[in-house]
Amino acid sequence: xxxxxxxxxxxxxGNKYLINSFISKISHIIKSCNxxxxxxxxxxxxxxxxxxxxxxxxxxxxxLSAQNIDIHNYGSFTGEISAKMLKDIGIQYAIIGHADRxxxxxxNNNTILKKFTLLxxxxxxxxxxxxxxxxxYQNNQTIAICIKQIDNIVKNLGILALQDTIIAYEPxxxxxxxxxxxxxxxxxxxxxxxxYLMQINYxxxxxxxxxYGGSVNFNNVLNLLKQPDIDGVLIGKASLDxxxxxxxxxxxxxxxxxx
Ligand code: PEP
Numbered sequence: 001x002x003x004x005x006x007x008x009x010x011x012x013x014g015n016k017y018l019i020n021s022f023i024s025k026i027s028h029i030i031k032s033c034n035x036x037x038x039x040x041x042x043x044x045x046x047x048x049x050x051x052x053x054x055x056x057x058x059x060x061x062x063x064l065s066a067q068n069i070d071i072h073n074y075g076s077f078t079g080e081i082s083a084k085m086l087k088d089i090g091i092q093y094a095i096i097g098h099a100d101r102x103x104x105x106x107x108n109n110n111t112i113l114k115k116f117t118l119l120x121x122x123x124x125x126x127x128x129x130x131x132x133x134x135x136x137y138q139n140n141q142t143i144a145i146c147i148k149q150i151d152n153i154v155k156n157l158g159i160l161a162l163q164d165t166i167i168a169y170e171p172x173x174x175x176x177x178x179x180x181x182x183x184x185x186x187x188x189x190x191x192x193x194x195x196y197l198m199q200i201n202y203x204x205x206x207x208x209x210x211x212y213g214g215s216v217n218f219n220n221v222l223n224l225l226k227q228p229d230i231d232g233v234l235i236g237k238a239s240l241d242x243x244x245x246x247x248x249x250x251x252x253x254x255x256x257x258x259x
Pocket of ligand 1: 009011170174175176177213214215216234235236237238
C-alpha cells in the first residue's frame with residue numbers, strides 16, 4: 001500500500017465561514033483516513049484554519065501549507081510573507097512554483113530556487129510544482145521540461161535537497177480545466193521523473209512523493225492513484241466543494257488496498 005498524500009489548494013477562495021464548515025464536516029471522516037491530508041488555504045487564513053483544526057482535534061490528521069512565500073526572509077518587501085514567518089506559526093508545507101505564480105507573477109526557475117532554499121533552511125517541506133505549457137506538451141517536451149525544473153534544484157543544492165520535498169507534476173494546460181485526464185499518460189511522465197531521479201540517488205527516487213495535479217476530481221482520482229508512480233494528488237477546484245471533497249476522501253479510503 002502506498003503512502004498517499006492528498007493536497008487541497010484553495011487558491012484565492014474561501015473565508016472564515018467556509019473554513020468552519022469545511023473542517024467541521026471533514027473532521028469525522030479524516031480520522032478514519034489512512035493517508036495524509038494537506039490543505040493550502042489563502043495565507044491570511046493559515047493561522048485561523050490552524051485554530052479551527054485544533055478545536056476539532058484534527059491536528060494529527062491535517063497539515064497546512066502556504067500557497068507561496070517571498071524570496072526574502074525579512075525586510076522592506078511590502079505585502080510579502082516569509083518562510084521564517086510560516087515556521088513561526090507552525091506551518092509545515094509550502095507550495096512553490098505553482099503555475100498561477102508562473103503565469104500571473106512571472107516566477108521563474110531562479111525565484112523558485114530562492115524560495116526552495118529558504119524553505120529548506122526553515123525545515124518546511126517544499127511542494128515543488130513542475131510542469132509544461134500546452135505548447136511544450138504539443139512539442140513533446142514534457143519530460144525534458146520537468147527534468148530541467150527539477151535539475152534547477154539538484155544542480156544548485158544537490159540531490160539530498162529533495163529529501164522531505166514533494167514534487168507536484170502539474171501540466172499548466174491541465175489546471176482548472178474540465179479536461180479528460182489520461183492516467184496512463186500521466187503515469188508515463190511520473191515514471192520518467194522517478195527514473196531520472198533513480199539515476200542520481202536510488203533512495204531519494206523511491207522515497208520522494210510525486211503528486212499529480214490538474215483537474216483531478218471524483219471521477220478520475222482512482223485511476224490516477226492506481227498508477228504505480230502517482231503518490232497522491234493536488235486538487236484545486238474539486239476540493240473547494242466540501243461534499244465533493246468528502247466523496248473524494250471516501251472513495252480513496254475505500255480503495256486503499258488497490259493502490
Ligand atoms: C491546482 O490548483 O494546483 C490545481 C491542480 O487546480 P485544479 O484541480 O482546479 O485543476
